[in-house]
Structures are given as C-alpha cells and as structure tokens.
Amino acid sequence: MDFNNRAMRVGSAWTCLRGSFPSRSPSVSYERLPRESSIKPQDIKKQGINCLSIVLVLFLVMATGVSAGLICRSSESVTEYPLLINATIEILTKGLAQKKFTNVDLVKAYLARIAEVNEILHAVNEVNPDALDIAVQLDLERSSGIIRSSLHGIPLLIKDTIATKDKMNNTAGSWALLGAKVPRDATVAQKLRDAGAILLGKTNLSQWAHFRSLNTTNGWSALGGQVYSPYFPYADPLGSSSGSAVASALGLALGCLGTETDGSIVSPSSYNNLVGIKPTVGLTSRHLVIPVSEHQDTVGPLARTVKDAAYILQAIAGVDPLDNCTSAIPDGVIPNYITACKLSALSGSRLGIPRDVISLLLDNTTGSIIEAFEYALDSLRAAGATIVDDANFTEAAEFENSTLSTEIIYADFVVNLQSHLESLTYNPKNITSLTDLRKFTQSCPLENYPMRDTGLWDQALQQNWNNTHPHPWPAYQKNLYHGGEGGLLGAIDRHNLDAVILPAKFASGWAAAVGAVIVTVPLGSYPAGTPIVQNSWGLIESALNIPFGISFLGAKFTEAKLIGLTYAFEQRTLSLYMKDCGDFYGQPNAYGVPAGDTTNGGDVELPKVCTWKRASSRQENGDDGAENGQVGPFVDLDETTRRLASGKILSHRTAKKLQVHRLVAQTKDEKVSYSRLEKGSPMDPSISTTMMTSSSKKELATAKRELTFTKQLASLRAENRRALAHLTLPQQRAGVAKAKRQQEKWNRERIGMEIKRQVKANP
8 A cells, every 4th residue: 555645634533432533643733744756846836835845845855864754765666655653563564574664764764753743742851872773783684684573673662761771861750860870771671672673762751650749740750841642732641651652652663661550551551542551560570670669560562553562562571580570470481462463352251340440430531431431342242252240349449548559669669769779880979769869859950849849759758667677568468458359350250250341541550459461452532522621730631632541451461361352352443444453544534434535525634633833922921822722831820920831930929039058068078068048048057167178179169060060951941951861971061061152152242243233323
C-alpha cells in the first residue's frame, strides 16, 4: 500500500462499541511536509506554497532526510514509506528486510519527529548522541546477514529512571543526579541492546517516579518540564511514565519502556490510547533502575499495538542474577509472547468483573467510561468469552481505605534509594541518602521548591523505620491479604477466572499490592458534550477526545495468557482500523469508513477535534484566551495572583526581595553554608562568623561561583538546559559563560546602535 498518498487525518469521531473512539493519531495536528521530488514549479500556485515554505521544506528534507514522521530516502527507487505514527515492528522490519530504508533512515526520521513536537509536549528529556553511529553498525550487521532479533534496528525510548552507561544521563528528572555515572547498563537496557534495538533517548516522567511531592502534577520533572497528553490542549498525561506514553502515542519511537510501582504504566497508557504491559514483579529486572519500592517496582513496555508491546516484553523479560526477584520466574523460562497473539484467545475464556470495586470508585467523570466498558462486554461475549459478574473482592472497601501500601513504599524507598546511590561510580552532588536528597532539592532553585514540596520524603523520613526493621512485616502481610485472597488473586481462584477486567482507571492498586500483571488496551474516549474538568494546576483531566482504556488483570506470571486475550480484543474492536498488527487500513472518518475508501462517504473531509497551538502573546501575558473557548494554562489563586501549569507564580503584588547572607564556618574543615533569608531577617545566632583565612576565602569564592552558575543555569530556557544536560560540569560552565558573553556582546551592540540612531535623528 502506498503510504505516501495517504493524508494524516486526525480527530475523527467514529464509534466503537457505541462509544466515541479516538483516532490513533492524537488531536495535535502535524502536516506532512512534501517530499523533495513532489514539489514542482507548476504546483506552487495550485498548492498555495510560498517561496519561503519551499525553502524551508527543501532545507528540512536535505538536512534530515525525513518529512514530518515520514521515512524518506534519496533513492529514486523507493516509493513506499510508513508513517511513523502508525508504524509497527512488523512493518518496519519488512521495510528494512526489503531495503526500502535503513536503520540510519529510521533514526533520522524519529529524531526529526521528536524535534517537531517535543518543544511543546516535553516528552523526551534527551536523545542519544550515539544513535546514528549505532544505526550504522546495525545496518552493517544486517548487510552481513546478522539479524539479532525482530527488534534489530528498531528505535526505542526508555524512561529516565533506567540507567545506561553511555553519554546519556540517568536522572529521574532531578538536577540532583545530572552527570551521575553508573557501572553498567541497567539489565533491561542491556537486553534491548543485545536484541539490536536502538536506544534513541530518555523520556520525561513525573519526577522520582512521582515519589517526591504531595503537591505536584503528573508528568512534571525539574529537568524536563511538564509533559502534556496530545489529545487535548494542556491535558494531564497521567502516571509517572508519562513521557514514554506521549512519545509512543506520537510516534517519537516505535515504543518505549516505562516503570510502574502503582499505576505508572497502566494510567498513562489508558489516557494516551496505548497498550501498556505492567509485568509481574520479578519478570523483568530492576537492576540499576532508579527505585521506589522493591516490593512493587516493575519495568514494562508501552506501544501502540499489543503485538509490538509483546515483542518488547519478550526482549526484556528473564532471570537476572543481579535482581533476586527474577528467580521466581517459573522454571526460569519465558513463554513466547508473540505466538500468544491469537485471534481465538478469547474463545472459552472466563473473565470476571468485581462490581464492588466499580461501585467504590465511581465519580462524576466515569459515566462515559462505564458505558463503554459495558458495551465492551458484548464484544467479549461475541468472541466466546464467559463474563462472570460479581466476581467481587471481599476486602475491597478495607483495601481502598487502607494506608498500608503507602507505609510499605515509604519503608522501601529509604533503603532502595540509598542502595542505588551507593552503586553510582560518579556522584557529582555527593548525595548518599534520602536526607541528602531532600536537602539538595529544598535548596536548589531549579527544583521548584517549595511550590512543589517534598511531602512524601518528609513522611518517609518521619516514619523513622525502613524495610530492614521488623515493623513493616505485619503491614506487608496484611497488604498481601488485601490484594491476594481478599482481592485480585482470591477472585481469580474462587471463580476459576483467566482474568479480571476493569476500566483502567480502577485497576492498578489491586495488582500492585501483590505484584501481579496488568495489560491495558484502548477502550474509547470521552464523547462530545463531556464537561471539561481541570485540576488545581490547570491540567485537563477529562474532556472531549481524551482516551481511556480497559485493563485485564491476571495472576502472577500469566503475561502470555493476558497478551492473547487483549490481542483478540484489540483485533475485534479495532477491525476497521488495523489488521493483524500490520496492514494499515487508514484513519476512519466520521462515518466509520477508512480514509481512502470512496464508498459510503469515505472521501468526506474529517473535522479536527482540536489543534494544539503555542500560547499566544496574550496568553503569555496573562490572558488565558477563555473568550475564544480555549482552556488557558493558568489557575487564578486570588485576584492578583495566578499559577501557570508549570508551577510558576505570576503576581501583581510586590514580593519581598531575598538576600543571600554568607555564613562562614568556624573551621576550615567545615563546608561553607548559605542561607536564603528575607531582607531584614536576623541571621541564625547559632552560627558565628570568624575572620576569613585564605583557605576559607577560596572556599567562599568556590561556593559563590557555584551559586552564580546555578542562577545562570536557572535563567536559561528549558530546552537550552536540556541541551547542556549530557555535558560534563566544566563543559556546562563553559557553555553558560559563552552564552552570557554573547548576550552581553549583543546588548552592547544594541545600545551602540540605539545611540547612533538617536545622534543621527538629533544632530
């Protein structure tokens, strides 16, 4: 099929299971640039292309070899290229095998795709500077007949908690770990490399896997900024693996790795129209993955199809001597997840619905979700599944009101974080414990404290015991009972179920408690007339076209069974859209007819649900654009103060200026400390100052330079800070200093030109 002649159409409103199903292309509008060979002089007037547009198009094509998500090579013989936003592993592998494009072409295409959208949606923290070199090597291997696996040459992104020993950083979205080095790749990263995948870069996330603050947003990190879901302006991306989800949804990579403690794969997959697999704890190694909880952490894939997610899971699963939990894999053998993708998998299956859980978690935003869920049951029955109603969780109410899971995570995090910090071969900030990390975060202006507090860390430290003490054991056992016999595992055993099914919004906690598996697939989207619900930070939680998913929950190590069930569900409910995870049938239009089909209105132009635009100058100056029906990025705190979605406060009131008072330590062995005090505030009487020796003067000068550098770094735009992220500290200092000198030079030239203009105007 000729993908070049197919327009990318977005925002179509076709029905699936009587519910509005979102287009696989999000509502962000990206027009495909014409290929170089398609621009002809006689077409310029007809297509309305001005000369500047032609120059820009030619420059982009020649510079990158891609056109807005379209793989493009200079070879005249190549006539078919897949759209990255709809590409699958099998499509790309077939194209590579037939030499229609190379791994280098793929990497260039994906890098250009990232450049198109990342400045707005902030899904990717950094790209791998060695990606093209790796692609060249993999092309050479392919030309020599060496194919490592189905992932050979496939570009993937990984969450910025998964360590790599290369030029990329491993930060969890925090400035505290910028520049830190690890002894080796994380096991899952090494497995992807061994399979021939190209690690294209690191994705943004909720900082520290959403385990820092009680007052923050999904998808925000100090290093990467705020991730947005592409299905509605300023939409909440949900979950800590939010960058991985948005990157997968937009075709910034074929798929991504995320991590989950409780909901961090399931939730962003659901809200970004993706397949997400939260594996059994112990199926995939957590070695050198920045941790939250050893009892609940797991690493899994996010992709646009079940089969693509299965390919990625196949590559990363397995026993790892460096993670004891993986020794629980039955017989140490990993099933074939790809062959589990069978259309007949639902036939004869038993699927349970815990109605008590649904009743507990209903709210004013879940009506459309429940309606789509009920219609999905008809599709499952038609496929041969037996639906077991009222497969209830006997401890559902007690579990939902319990704080045991949180206490266990607190106990784990204190110890697990320290173990990770001790494993670093280079620790630039010398942070060795949660106490050190909290101190750094609260003192670093780049970390947006106290606007985003350290409440979770405060409580973990205040709890004053960790998982090396006997205190957590009774809590852990009771939590296992809530999620096991009294929850998910008990329902599966009592009713002889193959899986439990729930709306994805209700699913994650029950499996997290016992480390069980969840596979989430798209179900539908909020229909027309859905009221816009906005949280206190200005992110949109529900609105027209925002997707939601359905989750299949199973017993431990039943990934193959759940992959089969979800694949069969996916193929039936998306039969107009995809076929066998391979042949692209085109975006269905408002009449439910695939684009390009001229029967029954197939050539009707599709309406766009919404188009993402940058904030106008009015919005940047404080006007939220409400008069135009747009949802602005601000939350009014009072009549004179408003908070941006980024967390920044804008106020018309005069704020007290802060002064930095230097406090010199009494002995040269002690480090110089700084306190940021309000003007007029007394200095801490417990700290006395002394005459500065030459040694203390040097220390003071060093500390002053460090503070100046931090301020200069904070003044840079987010994209400029990210551009410096992969450099060493001296290189970062040099880059900031060079930028400052250049700015000063421009200022002098501007002032000089203004003086000359005034002199000329007033001789």
